Amino acid sequence: MTHDPLGANVGVLRRVFAWAGDPPDTSQGSKAQAFVVILLTHLMARSWVASWKADSFHLGYALAACLFASFGLLYVLGKPGGPTRRAALWLAAALQCAIVATTFPEVANHRYLEMLCILFVALFEIDRAEDCRSLVAALRWTFVIVLFHTGLQKLLYGTYFDGQFLAYEIAAEERFADFLKYFMSSEEYVRVRGLAGRDPGAGPFAVSSPAFLVISNLVWILELTIPVALMWRPTRALAAVAAIVFTFSLQLGARELMFGLLCANLGLLFFLRPVNRFFIVPLLVIYALLILVAAQPDWLPLPDPEFN
Amino acid sequence: MTHARKQSIAIAMLLALAIWPLIHFGLVQRFGISPWKFGGFAMYCTPNPLLEITIFRSDHQEVPIVPQSALARQHRQYGDAWAIWNEHRPPEAFWNALREAEPQGAPFLVLVRERRLDPRTARMVQRRRRYFWPAE
Numbered sequence: 001m002t003h004d005p006l007g008a009n010v011g012v013l014r015r016v017f018a019w020a021g022d023p024p025d026t027s028q029g030s031k032a033q034a035f036v037v038i039l040l041t042h043l044m045a046r047s048w049v050a051s052w053k054a055d056s057f058h059l060g061y062a063l064a065a066c067l068f069a070s071f072g073l074l075y076v077l078g079k080p081g082g083p084t085r086r087a088a089l090w091l092a093a094a095l096q097c098a099i100v101a102t103t104f105p106e107v108a109n110h111r112y113l114e115m116l117c118i119l120f121v122a123l124f125e126i127d128r129a130e131d132c133r134s135l136v137a138a139l140r141w142t143f144v145i146v147l148f149h150t151g152l153q154k155l156l157y158g159t160y161f162d163g164q165f166l167a168y169e170i171a172a173e174e175r176f177a178d179f180l181k182y183f184m185s186s187e188e189y190v191r192v193r194g195l196a197g198r199d200p201g202a203g204p205f206a207v208s209s210p211a212f213l214v215i216s217n218l219v220w221i222l223e224l225t226i227p228v229a230l231m232w233r234p235t236r237a238l239a240a241v242a243a244i245v246f247t248f249s250l251q252l253g254a255r256e257l258m259f260g261l262l263c264a265n266l267g268l269l270f271f272l273r274p275v276n277r278f279f280i281v282p283l284l285v286i287y288a289l290l291i292l293v294a295a296q297p298d299w300l301p302l303p304d305p306e307f308n
Numbered sequence: 309m310t311h312a313r314k315q316s317i318a319i320a321m322l323l324a325l326a327i328w329p330l331i332h333f334g335l336v337q338r339f340g341i342s343p344w345k346f347g348g349f350a351m352y353c354t355p356n357p358l359l360e361i362t363i364f365r366s367d368h369q370e371v372p373i374v375p376q377s378a379l380a381r382q383h384r385q386y387g388d389a390w391a392i393w394n395e396h397r398p399p400e401a402f403w404n405a406l407r408e409a410e411p412q413g414a415p416f417l418v419l420v421r422e423r424r425l426d427p428r429t430a431r432m433v434q435r436r437r438r439y440f441w442p443a444e
C-alpha cells in the first residue's frame with residue numbers, strides 16, 4: 001500500500017484541491033507554459049523597477065533582474081521536460097526566496113505571492129499531464145485564497161462600511177482623490193480633502209454620498225464573492241473576467257500596476273482554453289514599457305514612474 | 309518525487325496561505341504589528357500610522373536631524389521599524405548615533421507621537437511615548 005503523505009484526511013483535501021481543476025481530458029500544457037513565461041518576465045521586470053525606485057539606484061535589485069532574465073532565457077532555450085528548464089525554474093524560485101528573506105520584514109506582500117507562484121511552477125513539471133493539472137489548480141487556489149482574504153480582512157477591520165479608509169486616502173493621496181472624487185458630492189470632497197493634515201481629533205473620515213458608500217462596500221463584497229464564483233465551474237469564466245477587470249482596475253487606481261499584471265496573469269488561468277497565450281505579447285510589451293519608464297532615459301520623455 | 313507527494317506539498321502550502329492571514333489578524337490586534345506586512349494580505353484595510361519622532365537634549369532643546377547623517381539614517385530606520393513592529397524603545401544604534409551627534413547633550417528624551425485612524429469614530433487618535441537615555 002502506498003503511503004500518502006497527507007494521511008487520513010487525504011481524500012477530503014485532494015477532492016477540495018481538485019475543485020479548482022479542469023476536467024481530466026482538457027490540456028493544460030500551453031496554458032501553464034504561457035503563465036510561466038509571463039511570470040518569469042514579471043519577476044525580472046519587478047526587480048528592474050525596484051532597482052530604480054526612490055532616490056537611488058539599487059544594484060542588488062538590478063543584479064536580481066539580470067539573473068531573472070538569464071533564468072528566463074535558460075527556460076525558453078531549454079528543451080521541454082529537460083534539466084535546463086527545471087534548473088532555470090528552481091534557480092528563479094531560490095532567487096525569489098532570497099529576495100523575500102533578505103528584505104524581510106519590509107518586503108511587500110506581493111513578493112510573497114510571487115514567491116508562492118514560482119515555487120509551485122518549480123515544484124510541478126509542466127510536461128507531465130497530471131503535474132500540469134495540479135499546477136494550474138494550485139495557482140488558481142492561490143489567487144482565490146488571496147483575493148478572499150483581502151475581502152475578509154476589510155470586513156474584519158471595519159474600515160469600509162462608512163468609507164473611512166477611502167476617505168482617509170482621499171485626504172492623504174492624490175492618486176486616490178483623482179479616482180474617487182467622481183463618486184461624492186463636491187462639498188464632501190472639499191471637506192475630506194481639508195482633513196489632509198490628519199491632526200489629532202481630525203475627522204470624521206467618513207462619507208455619506210450613496211455612490212461612494214456603494215463603491216466602498218462593493219470592494220470587499222466583490223473580493224469575497226468573486227472567489228466563490230471562481231470555484232464553481234458554471235460561473236468560472238464570467239468570474240474570471242470580473243476578477244481580472246476588478247483587480248486590475250483597483251491596482252491601476254492605486255498605481256500598483258505590477259501587482260495588477262500579476263493578478264491578470266493568475267486570472268487568465270481560470271479560462272478553460274489557453275486564453276493567456278494570446279496575452280503573452282501584449283503583456284511583454286507592457287512590461288517592456290514599465291522597464292523603460294523605470295529607467296527614465298533622458299532621450300525619451302516619459303511620465304514619472306509613480307507605480308509599484 | 310511522486311505526483312502525490314508534490315500535490316501534498318502544494319496542499320500544505322495552500323493551507324498555510326489560508327490560515328496565516330487569520331493568525332496575522334490576531335497578531336495585529338494583540339501586538340499592533342503592521343497590517344501591511346508579514347503576508348497577511350491586509351493591505352488597504354487600515355492606513356499606516358503617522359509618526360513624529362522628536363529628540364530633546366538635556367537643555368530641553370530639540371536636536372536637529374541633519375540630512376544624510378548617521379542620526380538621520382537611524383531616525384528614519386526607527387520610524388520604519390515602529391510602523392512594522394509597533395511601539396518599542398529605540399535600539400542601541402540609534403542612541404549611539406545620537407551621542408555621536410550630540411556628545412554633550414545627554415540625558416536625551418525621544419518623544420514619539422503616533423496618529424492613527426480609529427475606524428469606530430473615523431477620527432485621528434494620537435498616543436505618545438517617551439524614551440530616555442540613560443533609561444529611567
